[in-house]
Amino acid sequence: MQYHVDGDLVPAETATVSVRDRGFTYGDAAFETMRAYGGQVFRWDAHAERLRRTCDALSLDHGLSDADLRGRIRATLDANDLANAYVKLSISRGVQPGKLTPDPCTDPTVVVSVAELPRGGLSERGGEPVWDAPAIAAVVETRRVPDAALPAHAKTHNYLNGILARLELGQGADAGAEDGDSGGDEKSDTPDEAIMLDTEGNLAEGATSNLFFVRDGTLHAPSLDGPILPGITRRVVLGLADEEGIPVAERTYQPADLRAADEAFLTNSTWEIRPVDSVDDTELGAGPVTDELADAFDALVERECYE
Amino acid sequence: MQYHVDGDLVPAETATVSVRDRGFTYGDAAFETMRAYGGQVFRWDAHAERLRRTCDALSLDHGLSDADLRGRIRATLDANDLANAYVKLSISRGVQPGKLTPDPCTDPTVVVSVAELPRGGLSERGGEPVWDAPAIAAVVETRRVPDAALPAHAKTHNYLNGILARLELGQGADAGAEDGDSGGDEKSDTPDEAIMLDTEGNLAEGATSNLFFVRDGTLHAPSLDGPILPGITRRVVLGLADEEGIPVAERTYQPADLRAADEAFLTNSTWEIRPVDSVDDTELGAGPVTDELADAFDALVERECYE
Numbered sequence: 001m002q003y004h005v006d007g008d009l010v011p012a013e014t015a016t017v018s019v020r021d022r023g024f025t026y027g028d029a030a031f032e033t034m035r036a037y038g039g040q041v042f043r044w045d046a047h048a049e050r051l052r053r054t055c056d057a058l059s060l061d062h063g064l065s066d067a068d069l070r071g072r073i074r075a076t077l078d079a080n081d082l083a084n085a086y087v088k089l090s091i092s093r094g095v096q097p098g099k100l101t102p103d104p105c106t107d108p109t110v111v112v113s114v115a116e117l118p119r120g121g122l123s124e125r126g127g128e129p130v131w132d133a134p135a136i137a138a139v140v141e142t143r144r145v146p147d148a149a150l151p152a153h154a155k156t157h158n159y160l161n162g163i164l165a166r167l168e169l170g171q172g173a174d175a176g177a178e179d180g181d182s183g184g185d186e187k188s189d190t191p192d193e194a195i196m197l198d199t200e201g202n203l204a205e206g207a208t209s210n211l212f213f214v215r216d217g218t219l220h221a222p223s224l225d226g227p228i229l230p231g232i233t234r235r236v237v238l239g240l241a242d243e244e245g246i247p248v249a250e251r252t253y254q255p256a257d258l259r260a261a262d263e264a265f266l267t268n269s270t271w272e273i274r275p276v277d278s279v280d281d282t283e284l285g286a287g288p289v290t291d292e293l294a295d296a297f298d299a300l301v302e303r304e305c306y307e
Numbered sequence: 308m309q310y311h312v313d314g315d316l317v318p319a320e321t322a323t324v325s326v327r328d329r330g331f332t333y334g335d336a337a338f339e340t341m342r343a344y345g346g347q348v349f350r351w352d353a354h355a356e357r358l359r360r361t362c363d364a365l366s367l368d369h370g371l372s373d374a375d376l377r378g379r380i381r382a383t384l385d386a387n388d389l390a391n392a393y394v395k396l397s398i399s400r401g402v403q404p405g406k407l408t409p410d411p412c413t414d415p416t417v418v419v420s421v422a423e424l425p426r427g428g429l430s431e432r433g434g435e436p437v438w439d440a441p442a443i444a445a446v447v448e449t450r451r452v453p454d455a456a457l458p459a460h461a462k463t464h465n466y467l468n469g470i471l472a473r474l475e476l477g478q479g480a481d482a483g484a485e486d487g488d489s490g491g492d493e494k495s496d497t498p499d500e501a502i503m504l505d506t507e508g509n510l511a512e513g514a515t516s517n518l519f520f521v522r523d524g525t526l527h528a529p530s531l532d533g534p535i536l537p538g539i540t541r542r543v544v545l546g547l548a549d550e551e552g553i554p555v556a557e558r559t560y561q562p563a564d565l566r567a568a569d570e571a572f573l574t575n576s577t578w579e580i581r582p583v584d585s586v587d588d589t590e591l592g593a594g595p596v597t598d599e600l601a602d603a604f605d606a607l608v609e610r611e612c613y614e
Contacts, residue, residue: 005326016323017331019312019418024324025397026466027334058467059474086405090332098393098422100466100515101473101499111326115405143455148506149468150452158465159333159407160365161456166408167366192408199455199506208407 004076004112012113021109023092027157028102029109030054031090034073035269037119037305039083041073042269046232047089050155055091057154062091062108069110076112086117086270090157120272121298134277134285135266137206138191139255140168144204144227152227162207165194193266195258195279198226203253209268210234213261213276214289220257223250233267233297240296246289255279263287273297311383311419319420328416330399334464335409336416337361338397341380342576344426344612346390349576351377353539354396357462362398364461369398369415376417383419393424393577397464427579428605441584441592442573444513445498446562447475451511451534459534469514472501500573502565502586505533510560516575517541520568520583521596527564530557540574547603553596562586570594580604 003015022028031054032047041047048066055062073087092109093102121127142165150158169191194207203222205211210231212221219241224230241248258264264276264284273294275286286294310322329335338361339354348354355373362369380394399416400409428434449472457465476498501514510529512518517538519528526548531537548555565571571583571591580601582593593601 003326012327015326017326019310019322019324019397019420020319021331024328024331024336024399025464026470027464028467028470029331058470090326092331100469101476102470113326141455143453145452145456145468146450146506148448148450149456150471156467157332157334158467160335160463160465161452162407163333163335163365163409164457169408199453 001114002076002079003114004072004110006110007072009075009079015111015113017092017109017111018095020095020098021092022094022096022102023090023109023157026100027159028058028060029090029092029157030058030060031088031155031157033269034087034089035117035120036077036082036085036087037301039077040305041070041087042301042305043232043236044070046235050153050230050232051089051091054154054156057151058093058156059102060091060093060105060108062105062110064091064108064110072110072112076114080114082114082116084117084119086115088113092157117270119301121301122295127298129272129274131271131274134275135193136189136191137193137195137266137276137279138169139280140165140194140196142168142194142196143199144196146199147227153230155229162194162196165196165207169194195255197255201254202226203255203258204228206266209266209271209274211258212237212265212267213258213284214263214287215257215261217289218247218249219289219293220249220251220253220261222253226252231267233269233272236300237267237273237293237297240293240300244292244296246292263290265290308421309383309386310421311379311417313417316382316386322418322420324399324416324418325402327402327405328399329401329403329409330397330416330464333407334466335365335367336397336399336464337365337367338395338462338464340576341394341396342424342427343384343389343392343394344608346384347612348377348380348394349608349612350539350543353542357460357537357539358396358398361461361463364458365400365463366409367398367400367412367415369412369417371398371415371417379417379419383421387421389421389423391424391426393422395420399464424577426608428608429602434605436579436581438578438581441582442500443496443498444500444502444573444583444586445476446587447472447501447503449475449501449503450506451503453506454534460531460537462536469501469503472503472514476501502562504562508561509533510562510565511535513573516573516578516581518565519544519572519574520565520591521570521594522564522568524596525554525556526596526600527556527558527560527568529560533559538574540576540579543604543607544574544580544600547600547607551599551603553599570597572597
């Protein structure tokens with residue numbers, strides 16, 4: 001596999017950054033994870049827009065155009081002859097003198113990494129989910145970082161908050177397919193996604209996913225007023241629900257609201273729509289609304305990327 | 308300059324980590340910054356203990372002994388013929404498959420970087436402060452990450468919270484001496500340290516320093532019950548205050564308490580004791596208690612490392 005680092009394609013095994021890179025020393029970097037379907041990055045414009053917002057939040061003015069960044073992704077996919085892939089784009093503030101206050105970003109570090117990832121979605125269109133089974137979720141103690149400390153809309157290399165949440169699920173457990181890893185083959189009862197609350201105890205999101213649940217035919221999603229990443233798949237799903245005539249509510253919810261749901265699912269670019277089998281001891285699972293949205297999502301991918 | 312990376316001494320210019328290293332992708336790493344005086348790492352045992360606590364918080368069981376880590380630091384100082392130096396030791400969880408949930412840490416990445424840093428302290432003992440001038444501080448809007456999201460006692464590569472605080476002080480401003488950078492030569496009125504509050508609005512600490520202030524002869528320090536790094540220099544200063552018979556209080560404080568102070572100073576391993584010239588529009592500065600503690604600190608360093 002070849003990655004794209006600072007303008008050059010290099011073998012993944014030798015793709016490196018300086019130990020003085022602020023991405024390493026401080027996690028001072030923005031990133032996006034994306035899917036390529038049929039050679040096309042799904043919803044590139046939305047990812048590029050979110051990346052801009054992240055960089056704005058970090059005052060990281062990297063000076064690179066969307067077209068430049070997209071070109072690096074394209075070159076990386078081509079070099080590896082990949083059509084269906086996981087794609088990660090990171091931009092760090094680069095190597096700077098050893099002080100915390102950033103200088104203007106004159107030499108950002110840009111990394112594109114890819115991995116083959118078969119088309120997801122429903123079997124009737126030739127795909128299969130990247131996850132082996134619905135998620136087993138657990139509400140954890142680790143709370144989402146509040147916006148006052150670090151804006152949740154910024155997708156950065158500061159990911160220890162989510163790591164601590166995942167570690168609560170059981171040290172060293174295989175957390176299943178994610179970030180391009182296709183996960184193990186065995187079904188396990190060990191939770192594989194952490195449901196995180198905000199510091200007030202309201203439902204926020206999964207460690208790497210947005211949360212949805214269905215009750216009495218209405219699709220509920222914790223509002224972006226909370227410390228919640230504005231997921232690209234989340235936005236697509238909300239749009240599809242509107243198109244399908246499914247009532248949608250975005251509010252502040254408690255864990256009890258999730259436990260009382262008829263259906264629940266998680267979304268991210270890798271998982272697409274992944275049903276939640278259970279949360280703690282409460283069985284949830286997919287259902288008619290989840291199935292309808294998964295079918296609509298699959299049809300959308302087919303339309304945008306394969307036709 | 309040579310750094311120590313994964314067991315080898317390498318030129319700083321070519322010292323790298325994989326782009327897949329979790330230290331880069333997630334800031335999933337612990338670190339310590341230290342001072343070497345006269346060839347000895349000041350308070351190594353305290354740094355080693357805090358590093359263990361950080362790694363415990365991250366469930367990062369790197370398997371390396373304190374003696375091993377100290378040996379790498381020693382080798383790096385020797386290779387660069389450094390007696391008085393800034394030393395940074397980082398341990399990341401290393402390269403793992405692309406999922407957020409960590410696997411057991413079988414191949415940590417260990418980096419030691421150093422920079423020459425003249426002995427600090429008072430001129431009568433041959434030193435001079437690494438900072439050019441007392442700190443100009445400002446209370447910022449960015450709040451310290453609460454312990455419920457990420458324990459403040461863990462010193463990790465997730466440092467965006469402090470970066471956002473520093474960015475509030477003025478984009479691209481030279482924030483003065485810190486982390487081994489000796490800073491600019493010009494005195495500026497631009498604040499160079501951000502005083503951060505917790506999410507409840509109580510005084511916490513500086514972006515890279517612990518806060519002290521003096522009122523009516525009593526030394527006050529925000530209590531470690533708040534989201535505050537248990538600084539090694541902070542602990543040394545509190546011990547010295549006890550020895551000197553200076554009354555000490557560790558409580559929860561408001562910004563108004565700082566503004567009403569007679570003296571204020573900041574501590575970290577690099578700065579040692581750095582007076583606060585002003586906070587926002589309030590003049591503070593050093594005074595008899597700050598001077599007494601700075602003298603006692605200097606004498607302690609002389610005793611432990613140079614005699």
